[in-house]
Amino acid sequence: MPTQLEKIVETAATYRSPGPEVLAGFLERIGDLIMAAGEKLISTCAEETALSVDRLVGERARTVNQLKMFADQVREGSWVDARIDTPLPDRKPIPKPDLRRMLMPLGPVAVFGASNFPLAFSVAGGDTASALAAGCAVIVKPHPGHPGTSALAASAISNAAQDCRMPEGVFALIEETSVEIGLELVRHPLMRAVGFTGSTRAGRALFDAANSRPEPIPVFAEMGSLNPLFVLPGALKKRRDPIAAGLTGSVSLGTGQFCTKPGLVIAQQSAVLGQFASRLGEELSRVPEGRMLNDTISKRFEQSLSKAKDYIQSEGGAYLLVTDGKKFAEERFLHEEIFGPATLLVQCENTDEMLELARKLDGQLTATIHAEPEDEVLSERLLSVLQEKVGRIVWNGYPTGVEVSPSMHHGGPYPATTDSRFTSVGTAAIQRFARPVCYQGLPQGLLPTELQNINIRKIWRMINGALTKNDVET
DSSP states (O other): OOOHHHHHHHHHHTOOOOOHHHHHHHHHHHHHHHHHTHHHHHHHHHHHHOOOHHHHHHHHHHHHHHHHHHHHHHHHOGGGOOEEEOOBTTOSSSOBOOEEEEEEEOOOEEEEOOSSOTTTTSTTSHHHHHHHHTTOOEEEEOOTTOHHHHHHHHHHHHHHHHHTTOOTTSEEEOOOOOHHHHHHHHHOTTOOEEEEESOHHHHHHHHHHHHTSSSOOOEEEEOOOOOEEEEOHHHHHHHHHHHHHHHHHHHHGGGGOOTTOOOEEEEEOOTTHHHHHHHHHHHHHTSOOOOOSOHHHHHHHHHHHHHTGGGEEEOSSSEEEEEEHHHHHHOGGGGSOOOSSEEEEEEESSHHHHHHHHHTOOOEEEEEEEOOGGGHHHHHHHHHHHTTTEEEEEESSOSOOOOOSTTOOOOOTTTTBSOTTOOSSSGGGGGGGEEEEEEESOOGGGSOGGGSSSOTTOOOEEETTEEESSOOOO
């Protein structure tokens, strides 16, 4: 007899996406029902995660807005990247065939809910929204840290599917949260992709399981990141105190439990660096002590601090650790993410050591540069290194704000993610869950609507190398 999980996956594999208007309406309806869950959703989430009501109200708005963003993308339709090359039957020495290519849904997607964003990166979060928008069925394994919140979000999706008369299998929530059920889901031969946000250890386990299958599937895992912040000499001299204050806010935001928290600060030794370190330590020590998402995360934070206890310079609601460039290069554990309100300041002897440190960093989600005009030469050298190491470079700002927009890239080289070509935030996230199909010589009636001569949907298409909304000339 098939298990419950097998039945869920088999049903998901039969799902075929409806037309764009129905699919877009479904995404919008999910957002409407999440809002309709009202105070119950917010209070349940606050109780389970210790996150503030204000923070959760903002996160709910982000969740709903990204659902509507993908609905708009589905309606507009150009994301399918339709490409048409018309035939040249008289071409010598051989005729040119009629070729038409577009992106198609990948198939059932397994989504793993994150601990630190119980709404925006969970059951109805960005991975689910982008996979549904791509035309895929979604099966979610919720995070055990917020079961009630997950159930309410899942109910909103299921009710929206009924309201919009979506085909069977479009969405399912697995109530069991064990590690084994997650691996079983990834290994099921009918699954086609995985979306994950969490620890490097868990993400790598899913990646390995997916790649050990007889038919490997892609895992789009967002894992750990130090998000280094470089303070160049001119900026340190002119903006020492404002940078310390801004950095404190960024490190302590969400009790340091954002994946884009700047956990590493790099600066060159100078007369003002000691003053900057003292001010930063004072600012961090005055941060009110916050409650972490759950006991497991709290214990891991304590273990990380214990491991690095010799480097702690100040403590309070947030911690400052300090070392030099040589020690940072020697001690590999200093390169490990401390998930919580703490950051490590590395004092480099000179710019050469700073650049060498940047070259030896692992892949990161973000890197930040604070610089002044007099830092231009060093900035250019540093940028040439960092663009090979990170997915997003921030200038004179802080990385803990991830704008949900078409231009955002939230990803980076391993171990920040398992595939740096893709983002988990913004409209480009849809591309993770689609694959290209090329049709050669097919009659018009058998082609997808988006590839037929008449551009019924009025989408942008590449026709014989030119981007246009025109019909194909016959």
